[in-house]
Amino acid sequence: MSGTLLDVFNGPDAPAGDDLATCVHCGLCLNACPTFRVTGLETESPRGRIYLMTQWQRGQLPFTDELARHIDLCLGCRTCEAVCPSGVPYGRIIEHGRAEVERLRSRRTQPAATRALARGVMRELLPHPGRLRAAGRLTWAAQRLGLTRVVPAGRGLPRLRRAWRPPASNRAPALGSRRARVAFLNGCVMPVMYRNAMEASVRLLQLAGCEVWFAPGQTCCGALFAHNGDLEEARRLRDRNARAFGMEDFDYLVVNSAGCGSHLKDFYPNLGDRVRDLSEILVELGLPEAQRPVPVRVSYQDACHLAHAQRIKKQPRDLIRAVPGVELVEMQHADICCGSAGIYNALEPPMSARILEEKMDDLLGTGAAVVVTGNPGCQMQLDAGLRGRRSPMQVWHLAELLVKAYDQ
Ligand code: SF4
Ligand code: SF4
Secondary structure, three states, X not given: OOOOOOOOOOOOOOOOHHHHHOOOOOOOOHHHOHHHHHHOOHHHOHHHHHHHHHHHHHOOOOOOHHHHHHHHOOOOOOHHHHXXXXXXXXXXXXXXXXXXXXXXXXXXXXXXXXXXXXXXXXXXXXXXXXXXXXXXXXXXXXXXXXXXXXXXXXXXXXXXXXXXXXXXXXXXXXXXXXXXXXXXXXXXXXXXXXXXXXXXXXXXXXXXXXXXXXXXXXXXXXXXXXXXXXXXXXXXXXHHHHHHHXXXXXXXXXXXXXXXXXXXXXXXXXXXHHEEEHHHHHHHHOOOOOOOOOXXXXXXXXXXXXXXXXXXXXXXXXXXXXXXOEEEOOOOOOOOOOOOOXXXXXXXXXXXXXXXXXXXXXXXXXXXXXXXXXXXXXXXXHHHHHHHOOOOOEEEEHHHHHHOOOOO
């Protein structure tokens, strides 16, 4: 559908003109951008997207569905932000740009159907742990019947088992002397999809001397909503979490999912400075000496929202190297997005698949037996890519690797 210059790109959640003006069009971000790397198109680059939003805001280009696709195709990976010498706050720009695109689309008779459907499903599912667990049980049954293999989206799913839940007391004691009291983000999909990673994360915190508190009443942090232009729901969830985590005192709020940690740091003014990624806190407090070696060759995939949004690259690698027996083999372009980007792989399958293929080439070149990462979306995407290539390589959350040096 074509638009008119009356479709002005300056609603209440639109990107600030000052943010857009920080781009000096130098192009130094282009080769770091996954969508530019696979298409070679300026329109699929950070510079092109900033230019488009600036033109919309000035009323110099009409808002059309065709042009809006360039915003849809951005992964929100923030690699451009990390390499930009001018300090362009691209994460904030694209989050607000998406919200504005969705607002303008919703004024039309036919908003983008897939995106509208995804928004509805996410609102009905992610903030409701009971519904998520029920969806997990249905998926588990479908997996046992072999049904998930026939749906492309089902092939990347891990083998599900019973969902993780916090202890009934909502507390886990420090093992040894207590060094910190931390709150833990239970998250939304992680407990259903990655029970092992949740158990391992809590265990490692205890081993590092943390008393862990699981705030009752906490819910999905809202990252997936904010990254997909639903800032209204993201704010609602932020208010709920602010109340839940405000019930008791704690030193740090620990998060084991890169996308959630980045969102909490950026979007929660009263909590943000106490938020720590699991790898940050484990390095800060230190783990006890390993009890046994873990003889395995691993490669590490930087989750975008850890490497670029939180600028955490060293800590996970230091933790991996500290495990006796582990050989860390770096892959080429480890900090380039795998194409998962929240629900991007479901919304934009062709572009996601092109980016994933590049990632598989780099990853399989390492000869590793395991690839380690720190975000559920990356885990699923890498798993799907490896299965597509019929590779036996396994995908582990960082916590799953580290905990093997202690328990069992
Ligand atoms: S976003 Fe930054 S690196 Fe990219 S063109 Fe603009 S100023 Fe240059
Ligand atoms: S966020 Fe990622 S995909 Fe989007 S413009 Fe920046 S580098 Fe490219």
